[in-house]
Amino acid sequence: MDKIKVLVIDKQTYFRAGVCQALFGQEDLELSDCDPTDDPIGLVETTSPDVVLLDIDPPSFSGFDLGRKIARHSPNCRLIMLTPGESNDDELLEVIKVGAAAYLSKNTTAQDLAQVIVKVMNGEYPIRDSVAVSPRVAENVLRQFQSMALAGKRMESITSPLTFRETQVLSYIAEGNSNKFIAQILQISEQT
The missing domain is CATH 3.40.50.2300 (Response regulator)
Known part of the structure; x- marks a missing residue:
């Protein structure tokens, strides 16, 4: 390597x-x-x-x-x-x-x-x-993505766009939910 x-x-x-x-x-x-x-x-x-x-x-x-x-x-x-x-x-x-x-x-x-x-x-x-330990930042990021979508801006302009699943996780974090709760709701492991 x-x-x-x-x-x-x-x-x-x-x-x-x-x-x-x-x-x-x-x-x-x-x-x-x-x-x-x-x-x-x-x-x-x-x-x-x-x-x-x-x-x-x-x-x-x-x-x-x-x-x-x-x-x-x-x-x-x-x-x-x-x-x-x-x-x-x-x-x-x-x-x-x-x-x-x-x-x-x-x-x-x-x-x-x-x-x-x-x-x-x-x-x-x-x-x-x-981001996972900072619900305020997660909420701000989510708002910015939503604003860009509403304004018709292309998401590709961001260096590392979020997938739909990542946006779901971010939304739950912004609501202040725990990793354990999010994992249960989305049926994924807590480490994911």
Whole structure:
């Protein structure tokens, strides 16, 4: 199996070095890093990383804007957005709009980060776990999808559109239902 090429984009040199050092022992990862002011789009285009770990709050511009540019220029590149503090609903909603596959605190352990990278490479969206524990965000996402449908906008413009089943689950989450209840109603496993 080819190594997973991971690019760490963060304003803090020590943080970038720390992430690379912490993940260095992972034999399936090939790591590189870049400051957000050093033409990260050019680096993404020339090195074609599989996964980009992106700081939400780089200096001089929004990490969300940079995430959108990366998604536009390199649609096969998967984004994992990193927040310097605790996750919050407003940030999570913006991360979803960017099309990121995952949203993590910078305090995440190296082992958890490595697992999320592998999940993302396997086509999973760990960000769904974040949405599942935040009914307010689930409700906002559902409202936005409904507004787009009513306005006649095409759903394909979103990086990772939701299936009918995912929309059902999201609707139940927005109502504040538990995973167990949703699983029973939809006749699926609780882990699904």
